[in-house]
Amino acid sequence: MILVLVETSLEGEATEVSLEALTLARSLSTAGSDRPVDAVVVGQPPDELLATLGSYGVRRVHALTGEAFTSYAAAAWASGLLSVRHGAGSDTVMAAGTPRGNEVMAHVAARAGVAMAANVLRVEGLTPFVVTRQVVGGAALEEMRLADRLAVLTVAGHAVEPTPAADPGSAELVVETPEIADADLVARVVSTEAPEPDLSGDLTSARVVVGAGRGAGSADGFADLLELTDLLGASLGVSRVVTSLGWRPHHEQVGQTGSRISPDLYVPCGISGAIQHWAGCSSAKAILAINTDAEAPMVTRATYAVIGDLHEVVPAINAEIRRRRG
Structure with missing residues (x-):
């Protein structure tokens, strides 16, 4: 099973780069491996988000809930992901190559004792995967073989076009409240402030x-x-x-x-x-x-x-x- 961390906007919508990661995950599932794609979101997802994820071929949406997930904490999110992964038996964990996606996946890989491939452009093969990723600030491309028991990767922004599934379904909601150690909450977001109105927009998704x-x-x-x-x-x-x-x-x-x-x-x-x-x-x-x-x-x-x-x-x-x- 392929597990994808889905980031959401303040309005509760899946970010475009997360939909791109789901599209890549689905392509791996349909490339002969026949592995379902599950999503992990933080917090209780609205019905509109569940509908969107279902349209992208997601089988189950695992919602991480509880006091530990009321704000961003990379170590806590990684712990929650690994808890879901162990319960569902996932052999691939991935996210969009955003600052949060890269940070959380780095924690996941370190805890699992496996390699992580960041900023992946494409994936070939089944198991093990051979990925092509950006390195040296994008000045070069590297082929990397993910031979570990668990493949951990992030998808470079706009590496794939976000595309709904040809045969969409309804995503089942599974609420998870994993136990999180106090040490995983030492570094966390304690408050957020909206930027002053300007023209910066969302740089990571801007065309x-x-x-x-x-x-x-x-x-x-x-x-x-x-x-x-x-x-x-x-x-x-x-x-x-x-x-x-x-x-x-x-x-x-x-x-x-x-x-x-x-x-x-x-x-x-x-x-x-x-x-x-x-x-x-x-x-x-x-x-x-x-x-x-x-x-x-x-x-x-x-x-x-x-x-x-x-x-x-x-x-x-x-x-x-x-x-x-x-």
Whole structure:
């Protein structure tokens, strides 16, 4: 049986990247192994979520409930997952390659004493699996053989298209309240605050992202970039130096210590493209770089590039978009 951790939004809906992980899990199940796919969610799922998971071919939804699961705690979530896994007899545990997904799966793998494959793009074979995953910030691909008794992996964002099952069913709800050790709750979320309204959106699922780096010049240099973000219906992402200087909030950061994005189009403006930033954006399907330096790493790796000052190029793009829209 394949067990998938499903993350949910504040509204109780399955995140797009979790639906992608379910799609990959279902493809493994139908590739000759005939193993059912079960999902694990934290908290009591609403009926709409159960219906969605059933439409993606999920057989059972295991809901982790109890005081230990009222907020995020990676060790507690991992403990709950392993409890479900032992009870259901799962030989594969997976999640979306989000910050939480990667952290929880790392705990699962460590406790089970097995290897973990992060940021997987595709899986071949049955048992053992041979996975292809992103490494070195996405600059290279690695083939990895998961030969352990338990396969643990996370799926890179947008590696697969989220697709409902051809023969959807109704997911059975199983409420689980596993015992969690106090040590698993030492590191946990104690409070959350909603970010101030801005244009960052959900970077991990955005189809278009406008990026901004040191070339913005200052905290006051984002007006044109924000307008472009609005015109494209995009999300705004920034480099680490921008957040370090306090020009924009950290939740907008793209890179090794920020969000990993996989949009259809990424438009980095004034971003040189250090390996740490490239680690977060290398999965973009197309990159249009705007930079004054024709030899900048981001420019040399981009699908297209405009060599020029973003404060001249971006307003011109905005004006042309407005003109074409009348």
